[in-house]
Amino acid sequence: MAFKLTDYEAYDFANRRHIGPSPTEMAEMLKVIGFKTLDDLIDATVPEAIRQQEPLDWGPAMTERDALYHMKEVAGQNKVLTSLIGQGYYGTSTPAPILRNILENPAWYTAYTPYQPEISQGRLEALLNYQTMVSDLTGMDIANASLLDEATAAAEAMAMAHRGARSKANNAAFFVDQNCHAQTIAVIQTRAAPLGIDVVVADPDELDPGAVFGAIFQYPGTYGHVRDFTDEIKALHDHKGIAVVAADILSLALLKSPGEMGADIAIGSTQRFGVPMGYGGPHAAYMATTDKLKRAMPGRIIGVSIDSRGNKAYRLALQTREQHIRREKANSNVCTAQALLAVMASMYAVYHGPDGIKAIAQSVHRKTSRLAAGLEEHGFKVEPEVFFDTITVEVGPLQQTVMEAAVARGINLRKVGETKVGISLDEQTRKETIEAVWGAFGIAREDDSSNKQYRLPDYALRESAYLTHPIFHKNRAEAEITRYMRRLADRDLALDRSMIPLGSCTMKLNATVEMIPVTWPEFGNLHPFCPKDQAMGYHAMIEDLNDKLCQITGYDAISQQPNSGAQGEYAGLLTIRNYHAARGEAHRNVCLIPTSAHGTNPASAQMVGYKVVPVVADDHGNIDVADFRAKAEKHSDHLAACMITYPSTHGVFEDTVQEVCEITHEHGGQVYIDGANMNAMVGLAQPGKIGGDVSHLNLHKTFCIPHGGGGPGMGPIGVKSHLTDHLPGHPEYGSAVGPVSAAPFGSPSILPVSWAYILLMGGAGLTQATKVAILNANYIAARLKDAYGILYTSATGRVAHECILDTRALNDEGGVTVDDVAKRLVDSGFHAPTMSWPVAGTLMVEPTESEPKDELDRFCDAMLSIRAEAQDVIDGKIDPQNNPLKNAPHTVRDLVGDWDRPYSREAACFPPGSLGVDKYWSPVNRVDNAYGDRNLICTCPPMSDYDESGDS
The missing domain is CATH 3.90.1150.10 (Aspartate Aminotransferase, domain 1)
Structure with a gap:
């Protein structure tokens, strides 16, 4: 057929970038599920009562060229001056190899938190370097990797001191050096108020060590003072108090370290180690402490263990997903770190x-x-x-x-x-x-x-040595450090290699065009406290982004202050707390939380001083409305809030969500709807219109900011109009309400990613993305339901944007655990779905809309092959202990070494789903977590501990 000019239709570049399946593939997938059209599937999945009436519409979607042009014009409204303001933020030079090979490299910025250590050895080594760097410079025993910013790290240190101090004081007062940065003092005061901690801000000469459980000192002070706090720290210790030093990381190359002063905890920012100011973030904050306090330290700790062959292997230690295990008894609600920025800072130290x-x-x-x-x-x-x-x-x-x-x-x-x-x-x-x-x-x-x-x-002056490990001495030449960064990246599995089907974590495309503006100097080189007329581009972008997010969510106002999802939860609950107090109902302190909720929910509630009352789930995984109603009635006089996730953590659109909201309001409470699953709602339903009073949004999930190996994140909150005056504020903007983050807008230099995504997709494109996310999840459920069973579905038999595969029968019948399934997936080149959460022994799968049908089929083929191998174990056809599942993942060494296993090398290393030429090889065998916790090593081991091949 001859082509006619009139046949031309505009090609939707953005939708084809973000939405994986083609229209033809969608039709094939719908046929497998049993629907004729995508809208038919959505009608059967999303309850009609919650569907939004008006489509999202702010004009036509932009092309990539037009979006970048528009964003460049807006960015041009910022004036990039040389800021010598200090106050915790400084100009820094990012070494070009680190800029190109870390910050701008999808192998680093699209990776997930290293909960699966076998496929995370590269970033785990980089983060171990970070911990070693921090421990050395601070003179402390152990460091984490990492926290959100210096001010929140200081607040975490206060809470840690409150838990750990044995002071004879009444444990109600914390001393803050008046020379701390203003934003640090403000965040500490915000965090202290709900916990009933009295904050005493004064000159260190006025410290009464017997009247406080702990103290924090700024080193050097915000106005430049360098003071040795050895005497003050000793006085605190004499009264069994805890001493915290907030130290500038660069100054410690010359100055006496906090550890040499006797500090118990050191905190600070590593921003000036090669991470641009970015109008306030993101930057990796550090925390380091003594060995005796290590188990009380919040955040992630990288440790060294061994794999099943006895080789060195890195892993997350101690606090891995602590919030999900200990819930309201957790050390903190910190879930997102600043991993990508910590990697940059560690490489800065390796480089120099x-x-x-x-x-x-x-x-x-x-x-x-x-x-x-x-x-x-x-x-x-x-x-x-x-x-x-x-x-x-x-x-x-x-x-x-x-x-x-x-x-x-x-x-x-x-x-x-x-x-x-x-x-x-x-x-x-x-x-x-x-x-x-x-x-x-x-x-x-x-x-x-x-x-x-x-x-x-x-x-x-400092007398002790630092950065003594060989890793900080060998990577001088650019060829050498470039190869080092490449070797580390090659050990990892990120989105640039394959789908990461993590339920609840929404590992979707982080499009290159959206990432480009992040490194523009107009966004990267602004100080957060520069004159406001120099940041007009930032303010224009934030205002437009907030307007569009309000349309998407149905809320009336957005705060961009929280710089993580957990911070968003905390800020949202704090807003509710402020609202009740303003109405003379400060006694309201009960928070109803379903047992299926994200683990950070109860931890966040505890941080604002709320009493958590669990609500059970019914046999279908939904909120038990009768139990919810009974507990709301029982605590009616003190009900402050409920926290629910929608769609549910079980991956279902519950029909009763509006009823739950009405019950809460009837008894005087406010409704917090967790926005973790917003990727199933954009364009279809609005939390602010179905009964929610406040929600946080994970911009690092639904709105395409990359996970970066465990951070950065942004968790802005949307609120209804009656809560607007109670949102967290910032002293730089004259707010009477305290801040939750160091900078006025959290981590604003990554907001261009979400803004670009929304501009490129337009309202119709965002809605289509949601529909396809639901399609992809239901397609996987349809292909795998007979092999595994889908744990929870709606009354119509549908799942939302994720589904839970029930693997418990494999363990019951053949001893094949959910860990075995997860590790075997590595052989096929996949990151495992979310393991054993929210239900132990299951896998929660979220494919997102970004994955094409071929990738979904490759994953399903791998899962079906694993199910067949498990059946062989159950039927006694293969050894119950010496089989591909128990020995997974298989490495190149397994392939080329002596082979005495009762299955072939090919079956071990090239199962269905694996790619032949481009196969991913795990650098280590299965990591021994128990050994790692018994033998905790959290700094770089000596080079003699590495095997002859040079692998780590």
Whole structure:
């Protein structure tokens, strides 16, 4: 047939990027499920009563070219000046190999949290390097990897001290050094209030160690003071209190470490190790502690164990999914780390080594010393006498004049009080920068970089070694470090290799076009506390994104402050708590939570001082409405909230969701709808219209921000109008409501990802994505239901965007565990679905809309093959212990080594679903978790512990 110009139809690039199956494939899949059209499937899946009436519509979807052009115009509204504001954020230079091979590399940014260690050895090694780096520089025994930002890390340290202190004080007061960063003090106060902790902010000279359970000191102080806190820490210890030091990571290359002072906990940010300021985030915060407190430390810890052949293997240790196990008794609700940023920071240390890090620190200090000397020689009073990189200058009534003169020269300084100006230098400070600062003070002077004066006295200098492990000494040449990063990436399984079908985690496409703006300097190089007129592009983007998210959710306002899903839960409950208190009902403190809820839900409720009352599920996995009603009535006078997930954690659209919301409201409570499963709702149903008062959104799930090996994340909350005035605020914006994160907008430099996704898809495209996510899940359920059984379905026999495969019979009948199934999937080149949650012994599968039919079939073929192997075990056809399931995953060494197993090499290494030429090989055999917990090693082992091949 001849082509006619009139046959042309616009090709939907974005939809074809994000939506995996073609229309033809969708028709084939629908036939397998038993439906004629996609809309027929949706009508049978999503209850009519909750369907939204108006389609999402904010104009036509943009092409990739138009979206980037539009975003560049908006980004151009930001003014990128040199910010010498300090306050925990500094200019830094990201080494080009790290920028290209880590931050911009999908092998690193599309990976999931390393809960499956065999397929995560690369990022686990990088994070172990991070822990080693932090432990060395802080002088502490053990570090985690990582926390969300410095302020929340400080709040976590306060809570950790509250749990662990043996002080004779009444355990109700925590001392905060008045020289802590303002945002740190504010977040600590926010976190302390619901827990009944009194926060005392004062000069360290006023510390009464007998009256507090712990204290935090800033080192160096926010205005530059370098002070040795050894005496204060000893006084705290004499009264059995806990000492926390918030330390600048770069300064520790020169200064006495917190560990040498006797600190119990050290916290801080690794932002200045190669991670752009990004208007506030994301950046990896660190926490390090003594050995005796290691089991009380929140966050993830990487440990060293062995695999089934006795070789070294890395794994998550101790707190792996602690929130889901201990729930409201967990140490914290931290679920997302900042893994990608921690990897960047660790590679920065690997790249520069100890000599390079020290040289950078020395250079920064020398520049600051020269700047101070020039000011002093022209009559300005400079404080403090001892500093690292920050000084405060007394200028009297000239404060505004100096600040404006600096801006005119392209530099932001910090306003301190009414008569002072603060200046913090960094590794990007150049000779011209120093001269421009002098110019703002009316000084015409040339900087002499040969002048290497210091302002640090001998007593303040560090004497202990750091970064002594060979890994920080061998990767000097770019060829060497590039190959190192490539080797680590090749050990991992990320979305750039295969589908990651994790239920509840929504591992969907992170399109390249959406990632590109993240590294634009207009987004990356802004200080979070720069003048607001320099961040107009950010504010325009955030306002537009919030407007569209309000349309999507049915809420009236959005706060972008929470920088993780768990932070969103906490912020949402805090908003509810503030609302009740404002109405004179602060006594409301009971939170109803279904037993099937995300483990972070009860942990978050505990953090706002709520009493968690569990609600049971019925035989179909739904909320038992009778039990819910009875408990709401019982606690009516004190009911604060309920927390539900919709669709349910079991992967079903429950018909009773509106009834549950009505019961809660009837008894004076507010409804929190967890947004973890929003990928099944966008364009079809709005939580704010079905009874929700507040929800958080996982932008790192539904809205395409990549998981990054366990972070970054963003968890903004949407609220109905009556809660708007009670949202978390920030002191930089004059809010009376306290913040939950260090920066006003959480981690704003990754918001362009979600904004781009929404612009590219348009309302109709987002709705189609939701429909296909439901289609893909039902297709997998249809193909696998006879082999495994689908644990929960709706009354119409449908699942939502995920399904639970019941593998418990395999264990009951043949001793084949859910772990065996998960590890065998590695041989086929797949990350396992979510294991044993929310139901022990099951697999929860979420394919997302991004996967094409071929990939879904490859996964189903692998699962069917595993089921057949399990049946052979049950029937006695193969050895119950020496079989492909128990020995999985199989490595190259297994393939080429001596073979004495009762099955073939081909059956072991190339099962159905595996790719022949492009097969993924696990670098280690099955990891021994129990051995790792008994023999906890959380820093890089000596090189002699590695085997001869160089594998780790």
